[in-house]
Amino acid sequence: MDVAELERVRRARKGDAEAFRGIVEAYSQPLWRAAFRVLGDTAAAEDAVQNAFLRAWRSLDRFDEKAELSTWLYRIAINSAIDLRRERKRREPFSAAVPEDFNGQARASTEAPDPQQSAVWRDLADRAQEVIATLPEAERTAVLLRHFEGCSIAEIARALGGNENSAKQAVFRAVHKLRAALGPLMEASRHEPA
Amino acid sequence: MSRRDDELILFFYGEHEAPAEIERELATDPDLARRYQALRRELSGLDALPAAEPRPGLEGRMWARVAPELARPRRAPFWRWAAAAAAVAVIAFGGFLAGRGIKTTPGETEVVQTIKGFTPEARERVLQAALADHLESSQRLLLEVANVGGSLEDERASAASLLTANRLYRRAAERAGERRVAAVLTELEGLLAELSDTTASSGPRLPQARAQSEDMLFKVRIARNNLKGIS
Numbered sequence: 001m002d003v004a005e006l007e008r009v010r011r012a013r014k015g016d017a018e019a020f021r022g023i024v025e026a027y028s029q030p031l032w033r034a035a036f037r038v039l040g041d042t043a044a045a046e047d048a049v050q051n052a053f054l055r056a057w058r059s060l061d062r063f064d065e066k067a068e069l070s071t072w073l074y075r076i077a078i079n080s081a082i083d084l085r086r087e088r089k090r091r092e093p094f095s096a097a098v099p100e101d102f103n104g105q106a107r108a109s110t111e112a113p114d115p116q117q118s119a120v121w122r123d124l125a126d127r128a129q130e131v132i133a134t135l136p137e138a139e140r141t142a143v144l145l146r147h148f149e150g151c152s153i154a155e156i157a158r159a160l161g162g163n164e165n166s167a168k169q170a171v172f173r174a175v176h177k178l179r180a181a182l183g184p185l186m187e188a189s190r191h192e193p194a
Numbered sequence: 195m196s197r198r199d200d201e202l203i204l205f206f207y208g209e210h211e212a213p214a215e216i217e218r219e220l221a222t223d224p225d226l227a228r229r230y231q232a233l234r235r236e237l238s239g240l241d242a243l244p245a246a247e248p249r250p251g252l253e254g255r256m257w258a259r260v261a262p263e264l265a266r267p268r269r270a271p272f273w274r275w276a277a278a279a280a281a282v283a284v285i286a287f288g289g290f291l292a293g294r295g296i297k298t299t300p301g302e303t304e305v306v307q308t309i310k311g312f313t314p315e316a317r318e319r320v321l322q323a324a325l326a327d328h329l330e331s332s333q334r335l336l337l338e339v340a341n342v343g344g345s346l347e348d349e350r351a352s353a354a355s356l357l358t359a360n361r362l363y364r365r366a367a368e369r370a371g372e373r374r375v376a377a378v379l380t381e382l383e384g385l386l387a388e389l390s391d392t393t394a395s396s397g398p399r400l401p402q403a404r405a406q407s408e409d410m411l412f413k414v415r416i417a418r419n420n421l422k423g424i425s
């Protein structure tokens with residue numbers, strides 16, 4: 001963690017809201033993307049990030065200064081998104097699992113997707129989200145941090161509060177489960193007529 | 195030598211300690227190359243997860259949503275739990291006494307009166323100790339469920355007794371706005387209910403109960419450690 005960020009954390013810990021504002025502004029976007037991957041819904045992702053920042057504010061006392069602030073915040077954001085997803089699933093069991101904008105704003109604006117291909121990828125996305133949501137917390141955090149955020153095993157270990165070997169094992173278990181779920185879908189899509 | 199899938203995963207993520215060796219083997223071993231291609235293909239399925247950009251002005255919106263909440267106290271004082279449910283106070287204080295080998299079993303009214311007479315700090319300490327005891331007992335049970343072979347017959351009674359206390363703690367946590375603790379206790383409650391149910395905790399659902407216990411164990415441990423952090 002760089003000196004300026006550490007200083008912001010220390011000031012925020014003492015109740016300095018302006019210092020915390022710096023953290024909110026620096027991390028809103030990356031945390032939103034992490035939450036969106038879990039939720040597939042733009043408004044819900046904002047809710048999850050808001051919850052994550054509030055959880056972070058209330059738990060700043062427990063943040064270990066030796067750890068990376070980004071990894072700590074990601075972990076909170078991912079957990080907030082998963083909690084929200086579960087809550088929404090309980091309330092709207094049939095609609096919550098479907099991402100509102102699967103292709104995303106960036107991709108949707110550039111090309112019209114092939115409907116058949118879109119359906120395949122949509123199935124994959126649904127399945128991937130489903131599997132990720134049911135992974136044990138350590139595995140879920142590990143694979144999201146590793147695959148999407150590019151965190152190293154050492155950083156994941158710090159985020160999980162364990163050693164590198166446990167972090168590695170968490171990544172392995174998550175990847176094996178994801179492969180078992182996504183592999184057959186990928187295989188089937190390869191053999192479908194174009 | 196054939197490489198394990200775990201090594202290929204490390205290589206894929208750029209974490210293998212000897213990537214040059216793997217690259218050489220991939221170039222000369224068609225079977226390994228096929229396995230690696232399959233891994234890459236399947237992990238690319240993860241990239242199918244929705245990707246998008248937030249609406250412009252996210253930072254400003256987020257700060258506008260977060261800022262008003264910052265004025266609230268960081269952690270709700272633990273003693274508010276006592277006001278949240280007299281039943282929790284009974285269990286907490288009873289458990290506290292029992293856990294320390296005090297033989298007298300006080301009546302509910304007596305305990306409530308005793309608790310009321312405490313200073314807020316003393317109530318906090320008692321309730322904190324009682325919840326910590328509850329989480330520790332749950333941790334032991336989950337560990338047994340996750341690791342012991344055979345049926346869960348022996349664990350059923352413990353689960354049933356922990357379930358009653360858990361419900362009270364969970365309700366009190368919800369009323370006191372302790373969302374994190376309440377979330378863990380809600381999840382724990384579901385699992386304890388399942389474990390205390392003879393039909394659900396045996397037969398084909400046994401492996402599932404074990405896996406859930408393993409997952410829950412991690413969360414309970416964190417909740418327990420967070421309680422240590424309060425003290």
